[in-house]
Amino acid sequence: xxxxxxxxxxxxxxxxxxxxxxxxxxxxxxxxxxxxxxxxxxxxxxxxxxxxxxxxxxxxxxxxxxxxxxxxxxxxxxxxxxxxxxxxxxxxxxxxxxx
Amino acid sequence: xxxxxxxxxxxxxxxxxxxxxxxxxxxxxxxxxxxxxxxxxxxxxxxxxxxxxxxxxxxxxxxxxxxxxxxxxxxxxxxxxxxxxxxxxxxxxxxxxxxxxxxxxxxxxxxxxxxxxxxxxxxxxxxxxxxxxxxxxxxxxxxxxxxxxxxxxxxxxxxxxxxxxxxxxxxxxxxxxxxxxxxxxxxxxxxxxxxxxxxxxxxxxxxxxxxxxxxxxxxxxxxxxxxxxxxxxxxxxxxxxxxxxxxxxxxxxxxxxxxxxxxxxxxxxxxxxxxxxxxxxxxxxxxxxxxxxxxxxxxxxxxxxxxxxxxxxxxxxxxxxxxxxxxxxxxxxxxxxxxxxxxxxxxxxxxxxxxxxxxxxxxxxxxxxxxxxxxxxxxxxxxxxxxxxxxxxxxxxxxxxxxxxxxxxxxxxxxxxxxxxxxxxxxxxxxxxxxxxxxxxxxxxxxxxxxxxxxxxxxxxxxxxxxxxxxxxxxxxxxxxxxxxxx
Numbered sequence: 021x022x023x024x025x026x027x028x029x030x031x032x033x034x035x036x037x038x039x040x041x042x043x044x045x046x047x048x049x050x051x052x053x054x055x056x057x058x059x060x061x062x063x064x065x066x067x068x069x070x071x072x073x074x075x076x077x078x079x080x081x082x083x084x085x086x087x088x089x090x091x092x093x094x095x096x097x098x099x100x101x102x103x104x105x106x107x108x109x110x111x112x113x114x115x116x117x118x119x
Numbered sequence: 120x121x122x123x124x125x126x127x128x129x130x131x132x133x134x135x136x137x138x139x140x141x142x143x144x145x146x147x148x149x150x151x152x153x154x155x156x157x158x159x160x161x162x163x164x165x166x167x168x169x170x171x172x173x174x175x176x177x178x179x180x181x182x183x184x185x186x187x188x189x190x191x192x193x194x195x196x197x198x199x200x201x202x203x204x205x206x207x208x209x210x211x212x213x214x215x216x217x218x219x220x221x222x223x224x225x226x227x228x229x230x231x232x233x234x235x236x237x238x239x240x241x242x243x244x245x246x247x248x249x250x251x252x253x254x255x256x257x258x259x260x261x262x263x264x265x266x267x268x269x270x271x272x273x274x275x276x277x278x279x280x281x282x283x284x285x286x287x288x289x290x291x292x293x294x295x296x297x298x299x300x301x302x303x304x305x306x307x308x309x310x311x312x313x314x315x316x317x318x319x320x321x322x323x324x325x326x327x328x329x330x331x332x333x334x335x336x337x338x339x340x341x342x343x344x345x346x347x348x349x350x351x352x353x354x355x356x357x358x359x360x361x362x363x364x365x366x367x368x369x370x371x372x373x374x375x376x377x378x379x380x381x382x383x384x385x386x387x388x389x390x391x392x393x394x395x396x397x398x399x400x401x402x403x404x405x406x407x408x409x410x411x412x413x414x415x416x417x418x419x420x421x422x423x424x425x426x427x428x429x430x431x432x433x434x435x436x437x438x439x440x441x442x443x444x445x446x447x448x449x450x451x452x453x454x455x456x457x458x459x460x461x462x463x464x465x466x467x468x469x470x471x472x473x474x475x476x477x478x479x480x481x482x483x484x485x486x487x488x489x490x491x492x493x494x495x496x497x498x499x500x501x502x503x504x505x506x507x508x509x510x511x512x513x514x515x516x517x518x519x520x521x522x523x524x525x526x527x528x529x530x531x532x533x534x535x536x537x538x539x540x541x542x543x544x545x546x547x548x549x550x551x552x553x554x555x556x557x558x559x560x561x562x563x564x565x566x567x568x569x570x571x572x573x574x575x576x577x578x579x580x581x582x583x584x585x586x587x588x589x590x591x592x593x594x595x596x597x598x599x600x601x602x603x604x605x606x
Binding site: 035040044059 | 215216217218219311312325351354355357421424426427428430431438442445446447448449450451452455457459460461462463464465466467469470473475478479481482483485486489495496498499500501502503504505506508539540541544555556557581
């Protein structure tokens with residue numbers, strides 16, 4: 021049985037904000053199925069009482085001294101923006117048109 | 120070819136400091152070499168001629184000093200370089216010029232190096248062949264019809280083709296070491312947190328580690344020593360002194376490994392490796408025994424789960440990290456016609472800007488993190504990561520370093536592993552465990568199989584980067600360096 025269906029891949033693509041094509045959906049579904057069946061082997065390991073490792077460096081609460089240092093200027097921060105307006109990033113509309 | 124391009128970084132630094140050669144001559148010789156061969160090799164995505172010559176002139180004028188003053192270096196295109204295009208080999212960042220330098224780029228400049236340009240790679244460092252670069256693959260200088268490894272194939276090929284004596288790579292699952300192995304060069308992954316990630320375009324933040332590529336072990340150590348060290352701008356940077364990697368490399372080069380215990384991982388024996396790779400590896404072990412080393416077989420029972428765990432952890436982190444490419448702050452924006460919503464524009468931008476491997480991994484990571492699957496996939500992979508770390512720790516109670524082939528197979532022909540993505544993933548079978556553990560590892564050339572280079576991997580305990588340089592330099596003193604056929 022397939023580990024992942026074409027419909028699931030389409031749903032995940034939507035969550036990932038990827039406007040994938042029908043052809044990509046066909047291809048990715050098959051490929052991701054092969055990959056998932058391979059990586060599912062992690063489930064063979066008995067690890068119920070094993071703590072997870074998210075990171076190899078056991079550092080917590082890393083702070084720097086509270087001293088102001090220079091950062092990017094507004095112009096520098098906007099220098100790579102596809103669209104900027106009055107010192108801000110300009111984005112397409114985020115709300116539906118009012119009726 | 121100019122003799123200047125054949126010299127090691129250590130030799131070049133000495134010649135420039137002694138005024139036997141000017142930094143401008145050295146830079147020009149490498150730029151000429153790039154002009155002569157890079158059309159065939161395609162190691163570079165961007166060559167910064169003006170910047171390189173200006174930096175070299177500053178060295179000659181005495182304005183810039185440092186341990187590597189005037190030595191050229193190539194930098195992987197996943198690292199931010201102020202004012203110089205940085206794309207991570209993706210269409211989504213085409214034309215982007217960062218407004219700042221990565222910490223390691225600042226350190227390269229402070230050490231006096233001359234940056235030649237940015238090297239090709241698999242898009243966002245996802246791949247083992249450079250075939251996933253959005254700008255076309257890099258060709259292996261040993262055989263232009265074969266892959267140079269990946270993701271850092273451009274950096275490895277640039278030094279193998281004498282276009283640069285040094286290069287910077289990044290290693291998330293083997294992206295410095297596997298290209299080193301298949302191009303007959305040296306590639307080292309420092310201890311995670313030993314080199315700063317500030318200014319590195321993130322792929323998998325808990326694994327990404329920048330490090331050196333060079334044609335010999337001492338040069339790699341020299342480059343390592345100038346880029347490593349604590350950086351307050353990277354919260355995972357380790358606040359500890361950098362081990363004396365250069366001293367260790369020089370000590371190893373004397374060829375004495377008396378009392379050093381090398382652990383051979385039982386679970387890696389014959390695990391899908393080509394016969395020629397295995398025989399070069401075993402001949403190297405014999406050479407190391409002659410230098411005084413002792414071979415001990417060790418068992419690391421969870422290493423067989425490293426590849427599956429990695430392909431859950433790395434895509435999960437990538438799916439989150441790559442959310443920043445949304446067509447708002449930098450890079451590509453597609454479909455903004457005044458009618459479409461932000462969300463539609465975002466989806467169209469990411470669809471047009473990302474290549475197939477990046478999309479696969481984003482979808483895979485989104486799946487592994489989604490509710491209902493999280494415990495079975497991402498959570499379980501993190502537990503397996505703990506067990507792999509314990510395997511390393513218990514092995515290092517018995518031996519000083521672990522050794523293995525770097526990659527199971529020599530450089531493969533283009534197109535032979537792209538149809539089944541999992542076949543590509545197998546290239547990193549032996550390199551991935553180290554990334555999950557966080558320790559340092561190096562690949563050093565150890566011979567040829569059917570005329571193509573084989574890499575020998577040395578893995579050391581966390582923060583014992585000096586130990587791997589000592590063993591690698593000792594092996595190099597016994598088997599020599601490799602020279603590719605003339606291009």
